[in-house]
Amino acid sequence: MQCGSARTVFRSILVVLLVACLVPDAYADAPANTAQELYAKAQASWEKGEWENALNLCDGALKVNKRHKEAWLLKGQIFWQMKNHKMALSAFDEYLRIDPKNASVWVNRAANLFDLERYKEMQESFQKAQEIDPNYPPLYKTMGVNYLLMGNFEEAHKAFQKLEQFGETSVYSHWTGRMLRIISENHAPPANWIVNPDSYQMVLEITDSSKTGYLVNLSSTVGTSIRFTGSADAPFRYAPNFEVWNGTMIFDRKGEGLLTNGTFFRYTKIAGDTKTIEEGQINNWRLDLSTKKCYLLGQ
Numbered sequence: 198m199q200c201g202s203a204r205t206v207f208r209s210i211l212v213v214l215l216v217a218c219l220v221p222d223a224y225a226d227a228p229a230n231t232a233q234e235l236y237a238k239a240q241a242s243w244e245k246g247e248w249e250n251a252l253n254l255c256d257g258a259l260k261v262n263k264r265h266k267e268a269w270l271l272k273g274q275i276f277w278q279m280k281n282h283k284m285a286l287s288a289f290d291e292y293l294r295i296d297p298k299n300a301s302v303w304v305n306r307a308a309n310l311f312d313l314e315r316y317k318e319m320q321e322s323f324q325k326a327q328e329i330d331p332n333y334p335p336l337y338k339t340m341g342v343n344y345l346l347m348g349n350f351e352e353a354h355k356a357f358q359k360l361e362q363f364g365e366t367s368v369y370s371h372w373t374g375r376m377l378r379i380i381s382e383n384h385a386p387p388a389n390w391i392v393n394p395d396s397y398q399m400v401l402e403i404t405d406s407s408k409t410g411y412l413v414n415l416s417s418t419v420g421t422s423i424r425f426t427g428s429a430d431a432p433f434r435y436a437p438n439f440e441v442w443n444g445t446m447i448f449d450r451k452g453e454g455l456l457t458n459g460t461f462f463r464y465t466k467i468a469g470d471t472k473t474i475e476e477g478q479i480n481n482w483r484l485d486l487s488t489k490k491c492y493l494l495g496q
Contacts, residue, residue, distance in 0.1 A: 232262035239271055248275050266295040273305060282312045300330035304339050311343045316494065317470045319343065334363045345369055347467040348438030350376040372413050376436050378452045380464065380484060386451045388481040394445040394457045397422035406433045412441070417448045429461070429476075438465040444479065455482065470494045 230238075239254035252275055258268040273288035289306045293299070307322035326336050341356035350373050357370035377384040400417055403409055403425040413436040415423060427433050427442030435441045435456070444460025456462070460479040465472065472494055477486040
């Protein structure tokens with residue numbers, strides 16, 4: 198019933214622009230290497246996993262030709278893999294000064310801004326990529342994943358819907374669909390639909406939130422339920438930025454993993470430069486708030 202760290206899982210599908218390998222004619226006896234030769238060697242080192250050597254070779258290429266955009270791109274790629282997001286961002290910015298019309302690099306820039314928690318700038322980079330190429334599927338895949346991790350399930354749903362228009366899907370689009378049935382009145386079951394959780398066959402009771410992954414990842418057959426305990430100090434994670442405790446999730450034809458009356462929740466949502474934290478209980482398939490706090494995020 199456990200799943201790994203969401204950030205680790207999601208990074209596995211993060212869009213990374215693959216740098217084309219351009220190998221020039223070798224001339225080992227030449228007194229000096231050209232920028233293109235140094236770049237080709239850097240890429241060969243990168244492909245071998247020799248990241249530090251690859252970075253040094255990129256720097257050498259850029260000393261010869263500061264506008265060698267592929268070298269900047271490769272530096273950004275390597276720094277991103279090293280999780281040095283500030284340096285990756287700087288390299289992508291240098292690339293975009295030379296070639297601002299590359300949608301893929303704008304998407305990579307947005308991905309690094311997400312890891313730096315600079316969400317408003319991330320959104321601006323997504324918008325730039327969309328202006329350049331509105332038919333670029335990796336843009337919507339990355340948008341959907343990032344917005345999902347931010348608890349912005351409505352925007353994640355829109356991005357995944359756009360992705361499906363290009364014939365592609367994401368496994369996480371299912372998560373957003375389930376979350377919308379919980380947070381959105383437009384997608385939730387009718388408010389007058391009354392159920393008795395005890396009438397559903399309980400197939401699992403969870404008591405230790407520290408050993409459980411996202412509950413939204415759990416599935417079961419129609420007519421069953423999963424119960425969980427926990428507390429405000431030790432909640433279960435239903436989905437990214439959505440915590441629950443002392444409740445029941447049911448599996449019905451009207452929805453999968455629906456949270457029943459009385460389930461406590463804490464919902465953290467990041468949109469632009471604002472973080473909102475809401476707490477309360479589920480009441481008639483709606484979020485019944487007891488507290489709501491808003492914070493302005495520093496950029």
